[in-house]
Amino acid sequence: MVNFQWPTNRVKTTLTELKSRLRTCFTFPDGTEDEDITISREIGSGKERITTRILNDTDLVNIIWSDSFKGDLAFVVDTSQQPFSSWTFGKMKNLFSLSADSFVDLPKFDADRADTSEYKEVLRHVVEDIIMKHKASQSILSANEATRCEFISSVIYGVASVFNGEVKVCPQYEISGSHGKGPVDWAIKVRDMIIVITEAKREDINQGVGQCTIQLQASMQRNKKRSYDTALREIEMFGIITTASDWVIIKVVSSGVNDDSRVE
Template identity: 30%
Template sequence: MLRRNKVNGEDITNIKQFTPVYEEISDEDKAFDHCMEDIILKLSNVETMTDANEATRCEFISAILHASIAIAKKLTSQDIFIVLQKDISGEDATGRVDYAIKSLEELLCITEGKPRNIKIGYAQNLAQLESAFQTNKKKRTADQAFNEDYFDYLYGIVTTGTEWHFIIYTPDGIYSTSGSEYQINLTKSAVKDNPELLRSNVKRVIGIIVGLLKDRVSVDSSPTSKRARI
């Protein structure tokens, strides 16, 4: 899948890089505060995050995604929804995405990655993005479908809960943040020893997700065509 998307070799760091759109999140935002309280509570109840299983990691991923959606909805006044374990069918592949965020169209696909092999998550996410892109294309109006200037794109996320990778899928290629570190130290020691760093890292990830959602929602609602912000 990586080779098919014009990646030189199988190393994800060879994917062309992009700087994700970022939305500054207020420290006083209620959804963000609730997310932090939820994360801290969950960390206090989990024995360890070392080698945590998929279900445990999903607890933290979900908290961050729900907070991001709540903030994006407030900022855009648009209906944005999350769908868990969504079946997505395309021309070449079908599959189930761990989380899909949608409005008028699919906006963002999130794949839970494997802690020691994030490349597998990339391959899965790209297949899901390709299928979602084809689904969106079928839903377009005739004017959009025949407008040569119309340029669609989707965002993807591959995450282990602690490690977050952001992807842009376009018909002409893919871009990612594989060369940058977006990490959240989800440990009991982080809560005890450096709670401000934990808060800052969570806010940074939420700010990116909100920024991506705002950008993609604006494409759906704008009467003029837009290109991916790469």
């Protein structure tokens, strides 16, 4: 619960002004637009509690400037998008009008193999770290998601370290887009631009691909707001879905027109 004051008058009593004030009191997921913020009023308590959504300026004015209003007002603030965790491959498939019934049926994209010969020391450190964790952990084949994340982190931080500080790893990074919101397991960033999203799963790579695709779309929407050049052209972003033993890389290409995206 957050308490705040909002000095206003009848002219300034608008949802836009209230949401602007709320942004100074709350931390919303990165990429949240004003239209994504929902505000409701709760009246009563327990079983008698009634929640009323404030849809427009008239609703807000009627509440604040009501003759019966005295004292503090309690609002419920949220965002309208679905949590990323609610997305499945099937729901994502329908959103983007894909024909594939599983991630294995998605089109394959070509990529060059990286030359790792100059990163032998980093590779050695990553392998040693994984071996150390393997000795002190249960078998990766029966481990829960939290344990698997420990092994995945070794690889992600090792790869990011070869870029001498230019690439940053941001675990549990909050983002928001037109179709989803919430934390992503790891966002990989160069300066203020997200370049890769990584999703950890105990199992069910298929669901992970569905979730990660929506996370990638939200990340591309976020990036477009921060770069004029990116907003004018087709962009692509890669996602990694992994159980720590199995690794799947997907590519989402967006033209920026509604939900016109290609998943490979």
